[in-house]
Amino acid sequence: MENNQETGGIDSLKKILIGYLLFSIFIFIAFCTYKLNLDGLTERNLCFAAKCFSTLFNSLAGTMELIDFLIKIVVAIVTVYGVYFALINYINSIQTSKTNIHLTHMSTFKEYILFELDGSKQLNKESFDVFKWYNFIFSNSRGGSIDVSNDYISMIKSLNNEIKLSNNTFRTRDFPYIKHQKRIISQLGKIGIKLSLMPRNDFYEVEKQLFNLIEKVNEEYCSMKGEGKLFKRNYR
Numbered sequence: 001m002e003n004n005q006e007t008g009g010i011d012s013l014k015k016i017l018i019g020y021l022l023f024s025i026f027i028f029i030a031f032c033t034y035k036l037n038l039d040g041l042t043e044r045n046l047c048f049a050a051k052c053f054s055t056l057f058n059s060l061a062g063t064m065e066l067i068d069f070l071i072k073i074v075v076a077i078v079t080v081y082g083v084y085f086a087l088i089n090y091i092n093s094i095q096t097s098k099t100n101i102h103l104t105h106m107s108t109f110k111e112y113i114l115f116e117l118d119g120s121k122q123l124n125k126e127s128f129d130v131f132k133w134y135n136f137i138f139s140n141s142r143g144g145s146i147d148v149s150n151d152y153i154s155m156i157k158s159l160n161n162e163i164k165l166s167n168n169t170f171r172t173r174d175f176p177y178i179k180h181q182k183r184i185i186s187q188l189g190k191i192g193i194k195l196s197l198m199p200r201n202d203f204y205e206v207e208k209q210l211f212n213l214i215e216k217v218n219e220e221y222c223s224m225k226g227e228g229k230l231f232k233r234n235y236r
Contacts, residue, residue, distance in 0.1 A: 013077075016077060017074070017077070017078075020074065020077065024070045027066070028063065028066065028067070028070075031066055097144070098142065098143060101141070101144055102144070105138065105141060105146055106131070106134050106141065109130070109133075109221060110130045110131070110134070112217075112221060113130050113217070114130070116213055116216065117213075120209050120213075122205055122209045123206065123209055123213070127194045127195065128193055129193075129194075130192070131192070132191065132192030133191040133192045133193070136151065136152055136155070136191045137149060137152045137191075139151065139152075148222050148224060152191075153224075153227060155190050156218065156224075156227065156228060156230070157227075159184075159188075160230060160231050162183045162184055163230060163231040163233060164231055165183075166180045166235045167231070167233065167234040167235055170234060170235035170236070171234070175235055175236075177200045177203070177235075180235070181195075181197050181198070181203050185197075188210065193210065195210075200236075204236060207233075208233075211230050211233075214230065215229060215230055
């Protein structure tokens with residue numbers, strides 16, 4: 001795309017310079033004709049004497065200033081296009097750099113998650129949409145920013161609220177584990193982690209490994225300190 005822009009810009013510059021050259025030739029001829037008519041030289045007979053050439057040169061003395069002016073315009077046009085091309089190249093290089101940062105960072109994140117999942121017996125890779133998780137955390141990555149998004153921080157807070165609610169419920173009455181599972185499944189779905197309802201103990205073990213993975217990602221990859229921690233589970 002960058003090469004196409006450069007080629008198109010050069011072609012446009014060529015067209016402008018050719019058009020300007022033809023326009024300059026027309027102006028030069030018109031100016032010379034005007035000067036010769038003004039001094040009455042067009043009505044004289046053809047003459048090759050030194051005096052005739054001297055008279056001709058004196059009549060066209062102003063043409064050098066005209067030529068100088070026309071050349072300055074050419075230089076100005078080329079300069080403007082030069083600055084334009086330099087600016088386009090600079091913008092393209094910035095965009096390329098942002099894209100490289102995004103792709104490299106996303107690839108590293110994917111490798112990190114898959115490595116952690118390889119060491120788990122409870123977690124299934126097919127249940128993870130790694131790119132959705134990444135884009136949720138780093139929503140401005142394509143723009144070159146790898147800061148953790150406010151939406152992800154809010155999601156972690158919401159997940160902690162669900163844990164806190166279940167902790168409080170577990171202490172007061174029979175624990176409604178189906179409702180708990182649905183709330184946790186809903187929160188994890190925001191980052192591309194798909195879970196289904198399970199027997200109580202099975203879900204508890206899967207949840208434990210998931211929470212450990214999320215905390216690792218938050219601390220080691222997102223550099224989140226206290227705000228990346230999940231509450232201790234008191235329910236079972």
